[in-house]
Amino acid sequence: MGLPSQLLEPSFPQRTQTGPSPFARTKKKLKRRLDRDYSQLARRSYQAAFLLLNVWLGGAFYFWVRRLETGASSADITPPPGIDGWLPIAGLMNLKYFLLTGLVPSIHPAAMFLLVTFLAMSFLFRKAFCSWLCPVGTLSEYLGLLGQKIFGRNFRIWRWIDIPLRGLKYFLLGFFVWAISSMSAAAIANFMRSDYGLVAGVKMLNFFRHMGETGLIVVGILVLASVFVQNFWCRYLCPYGALLGFASLLSPVRIRREPEPCIDCGKCAKVCPSSLPVDKLVTIKSAECTGCLECVAICPAEGALHLALPQFSNPPKRIPSWAMAAGIAVLFFGVVGYAKAVGLWESHVPGAVYRQLVPHASEACHPMPGDPEISR
Numbered sequence: 057m058g059l060p061s062q063l064l065e066p067s068f069p070q071r072t073q074t075g076p077s078p079f080a081r082t083k084k085k086l087k088r089r090l091d092r093d094y095s096q097l098a099r100r101s102y103q104a105a106f107l108l109l110n111v112w113l114g115g116a117f118y119f120w121v122r123r124l125e126t127g128a129s130s131a132d133i134t135p136p137p138g139i140d141g142w143l144p145i146a147g148l149m150n151l152k153y154f155l156l157t158g159l160v161p162s163i164h165p166a167a168m169f170l171l172v173t174f175l176a177m178s179f180l181f182r183k184a185f186c187s188w189l190c191p192v193g194t195l196s197e198y199l200g201l202l203g204q205k206i207f208g209r210n211f212r213i214w215r216w217i218d219i220p221l222r223g224l225k226y227f228l229l230g231f232f233v234w235a236i237s238s239m240s241a242a243a244i245a246n247f248m249r250s251d252y253g254l255v256a257g258v259k260m261l262n263f264f265r266h267m268g269e270t271g272l273i274v275v276g277i278l279v280l281a282s283v284f285v286q287n288f289w290c291r292y293l294c295p296y297g298a299l300l301g302f303a304s305l306l307s308p309v310r311i312r313r314e315p316e317p318c319i320d321c322g323k324c325a326k327v328c329p330s331s332l333p334v335d336k337l338v339t340i341k342s343a344e345c346t347g348c349l350e351c352v353a354i355c356p357a358e359g360a361l362h363l364a365l366p367q368f369s370n371p372p373k374r375i376p377s378w379a380m381a382a383g384i385a386v387l388f389f390g391v392v393g394y395a396k397a398v399g400l401w402e403s404h405v406p407g408a409v410y411r412q413l414v415p416h417a418s419e420a421c422h423p424m425p426g427d428p429e430i431s432r
């Protein structure tokens with residue numbers, strides 16, 4: 057597919073030997089780890105908290121839209137800004153605007169702050185957003201667990217299909233990056249100020265509220281596929297995850313296996329939701345690693361597997377799971393708290409504009425390149 061090997065690292069270690077082999081490794085003595093692992097408790101708590109936060113945001117946004125649609129005079133003038141987290145393309149456009157002008161955009165600034173937070177998180181802790189925070193990732197993970205309950209396991213797609221399919225999310229990302237790369241700062245600002253840009257969140261809500269037959273079929277297929285194949289959406293289709301994967305490639309933090317204490321039990325590779333050959337590699341550089349720490353949690357051998365900073369010290373500096381959990385929280389609340397404190401979190405749109413546009417959001421069309429509304 058022409059993509060760097062770290063993006064599409066081999067995911068299915070060869071385990072085709074059935075009998076004793078001259079290359080079989082000598083069985084190593086297990087020095088069992090005594091510490092209890094709390095990484096999965098922490099991760100699942102974060103997932104639950106972020107899912108609840110998004111349900112609350114979605115509910116608040118829905119009622120805000122309904123109040124404007126029904127003309128309730130008490131309607132708040134602004135929507136909950138956190139809903140901008142569901143507009144990653146707006147986040148990418150606003151980031152480009154900020155880099156070009158040095159100015160924080162006035163429409164959907166929260167989308168940019170959240171994107172920057174998650175990019176920084178990917179640099180520090182691999183694609184931790186995907187496995188610790190993303191509500192779609194959480195739902196996808198639980199659908200996979202449901203599949204495990206029903207069938208006793210999840211299914212793996214043949215490698216010759218799996219690898220090109222994994223490239224799909226990079227092509228989707230490439231399309232969005234290409235579309236945004238041709239826009240100047242003025243074009244981005246005009247796009248955001250267009251009717252479509254102002255009510256982009258409402259349009260997304262309308263998509264789910266008034267889903268047509270095709271939409272229902274597509275969502276149904278994705279849900280069903282996620283029951284059979286672990287993290288189907290994240291693995292093959294999510295362009296946001298693909299973008300965070302690129303940031304994670306720059307990360308000095310890696311999952312690292314110490315060959316000496318490792319007893320080659322293969323449990324880490326078996327549990328890895330990204331099907332990475334953790335038991336065969338020393339450091340996991342792949343952009344597919346989501347920093348879920350499931351491999352670390354299941355490893356029975358003392359000091360065999362950990363999150364570490366391999367380049368900076370010998371032996372590599374280990375990062376305990378509590379430090380990762382704390383780092384994720386500090387980053388998230390730090391950036392969001394800063395943006396709120398300095399008054400940069402909310403869109404600056406007069407309430408009268410929302411009152412006029414929201415009830416007719418379905419009629420707002422996507423501005424096309426060359427459209428005078430977003431002309432350079």
Ligand code: SF4
Binds near residue numbers: 330340349351
């Ligand atoms: S199980 Fe380990 S290697 Fe696999 S995605 Fe999670 S942290 Fe990365």
Ligand code: SF4
Binds near residue numbers: 334
């Ligand atoms: S879980 Fe992986 S790292 Fe741990 S002992 Fe088994 S093969 Fe080695």
